[in-house]
Amino acid sequence: MASPLGETSVSGMRFDTVLIANRGEIATRIQRACRDLGLKTVCICSEADREAPYGKTADSFVCIGPSSAAKSYLNQDAILLAARLTGAGAIHPGYGFLSENAAFAEAVEKAGLVFIGPDSRSIAIMGDKISAKRAMIAAGVPCVPGPDTALPDDPAAVEQIALEIGYPVIIKAAGGGGGRGMRVVPEAGLLHDAVTLTREEARQAFGSPALYMEKFLQHPRHIEIQVLCDHHGNAVWLGHRDCSMQRRHQKVVEEAPAPGIAPEIIGPVGAACVKACQQIGYRGVGTFEFLYEDEAFYFIEMNTRLQVEHPVTELTSGFDIVQEQIKAAQGIPLVMTQEDVTCEGHSFECRINAEDPESFMSSAGIITGLTLPEGEGIRVDTHIHAGYKVSPYYDSLIAKVIVHAPTRAQAMEKMREALADTCVEGISTNIPFLRALFEDRVFAQGETDIHYLEQWLKLRSKP
Numbered sequence: 001m002a003s004p005l006g007e008t009s010v011s012g013m014r015f016d017t018v019l020i021a022n023r024g025e026i027a028t029r030i031q032r033a034c035r036d037l038g039l040k041t042v043c044i045c046s047e048a049d050r051e052a053p054y055g056k057t058a059d060s061f062v063c064i065g066p067s068s069a070a071k072s073y074l075n076q077d078a079i080l081l082a083a084r085l086t087g088a089g090a091i092h093p094g095y096g097f098l099s100e101n102a103a104f105a106e107a108v109e110k111a112g113l114v115f116i117g118p119d120s121r122s123i124a125i126m127g128d129k130i131s132a133k134r135a136m137i138a139a140g141v142p143c144v145p146g147p148d149t150a151l152p153d154d155p156a157a158v159e160q161i162a163l164e165i166g167y168p169v170i171i172k173a174a175g176g177g178g179g180r181g182m183r184v185v186p187e188a189g190l191l192h193d194a195v196t197l198t199r200e201e202a203r204q205a206f207g208s209p210a211l212y213m214e215k216f217l218q219h220p221r222h223i224e225i226q227v228l229c230d231h232h233g234n235a236v237w238l239g240h241r242d243c244s245m246q247r248r249h250q251k252v253v254e255e256a257p258a259p260g261i262a263p264e265i266i267g268p269v270g271a272a273c274v275k276a277c278q279q280i281g282y283r284g285v286g287t288f289e290f291l292y293e294d295e296a297f298y299f300i301e302m303n304t305r306l307q308v309e310h311p312v313t314e315l316t317s318g319f320d321i322v323q324e325q326i327k328a329a330q331g332i333p334l335v336m337t338q339e340d341v342t343c344e345g346h347s348f349e350c351r352i353n354a355e356d357p358e359s360f361m362s363s364a365g366i367i368t369g370l371t372l373p374e375g376e377g378i379r380v381d382t383h384i385h386a387g388y389k390v391s392p393y394y395d396s397l398i399a400k401v402i403v404h405a406p407t408r409a410q411a412m413e414k415m416r417e418a419l420a421d422t423c424v425e426g427i428s429t430n431i432p433f434l435r436a437l438f439e440d441r442v443f444a445q446g447e448t449d450i451h452y453l454e455q456w457l458k459l460r461s462k463p
């Protein structure tokens with residue numbers, strides 16, 4: 001198939017050095033993929049991360065600013081300067097920070113470097129949840145009921161939209177992310193205050209007051225589809241994940257495949273995602289996120305980057321997603337077709353966070369002792385070691401424990417064993433909470449919805 005972007009975008013992509021514009025476990029993960037592909041790495045750090053282990057194994061390690069992320073990992077000029085000074089030909093943004101920042105992708109492109117991700121235009125379309133919804137409707141991807149336009153200012157018109165959708169509705173910031181900028185409205189009397197509050201939050205947090213409204217689904221699961229696209233119009237989907245185990249809209253445990261979904265139900269949705277990628281000229285890896293209720297899928301957003309939970313798909317599909325992402329950025333055509341994608345077994349990932357297992361308050365300090373699980377079907381993605389200082393400045397994710405086994409029940413058992421063998425001393429972690437969750441009988445049966453974890457936590461906290 002012809003690339004909608006034309007051949008010019010394919011030339012000049014070769015690079016032998018990648019600057020990793022991120023930190024923590026994902027910096028380690030990207031460095032490993034680069035090394036396996038024979039590429040050199042430049043790592044950057046803030047003052048708080050000067051001792052990071054990936055710095056020691058990088059070909060260059062550059063401190064680009066103070067501990068505050070705004071002055072280091074989000075400082076576009078400093079990152080571009082570091083790339084120029086070290087001769088890096090490409091920048092991998094990882095996840096979070098600048099990974100979905102269209103202006104940064106454009107600045108990288110303008111500097112004559114390769115941004116390892118989609119082009120800035122795709123990021124801009126998908127970064128605005130309203131234009132994303134419009135693009136998905138055009139590609140035949142099923143969406144949550146509600147208009148694909150921003151909410152008008154006129155309160156009567158907003159009321160009319162809510163009536164047409166039917167309560168409960170959810171108000172969302174078009175530029176929102178990270179589980180913020182959303183408000184559920186159960187009934188008409190609460191609509192206007194919710195719109196005013198969310199608009200103000202959106203203006204402050206995301207720099208745009210644009211909001212939209214959709215049906216609030218009462219008991220959905222969060223299911224997502226991983227896609228991989230090259231620069232030549234080829235695209236595949238690598239199966240699905242269930243990320244319904246969420247606390248405050250943040251994923252805690254992920255699994256692949258999503259249990260209990262018939263191939264004939266998910267198959268057309270995967271195919272529609274591939275078609276959408278081809279229609280917008282999408283390149284690299286991406287994830288289509290859906291809510292799934294009563295055997296129907298509803299698109300909510302696309303993540304135009306590598307995701308935290310990519311390992312569960314790697315273990316079931318057998319593809320190294322980070323290597324494939326880098327190869328796509330080099331202009332190398334995909335070697336697999338959809339027929340080559342066969343997912344096997346079951347995989348779980350637990351996010352190990354430096355936080356109190358009861359209050360979830362983040363916990364910084366020095367890791368005085370560390371034991372990580374090992375064995376067949378067990379993988380740990382992490383940057384920590386005994387003596388590592390967990391900084392209070394960044395996200396609390398310190399490691400991911402990932403397991404793979406032939407069946408879901410066996411994978412759960414393997415995760416129980418892996419968590420039993422995981423010991424982080426000196427700081428608090430959520431490991432006790434994860435251990436308890438993997439003993440839960442309802443979770444073990446599968447198919448729990450996005451509210452299950454919050455309800456489970458409430459029941460647990462009752463005396």
Ligand code: ADP
Binds near residue numbers: 220
């Ligand atoms: P973000 O970009 O902030 O992650 P998403 O649109 O992906 O926001 O939504 C995050 C989570 O919020 C979803 O996984 C789901 O738990 C909940 N959510 C979002 N939209 C709806 C909806 N229409 N109905 C019910 N829950 C929703």
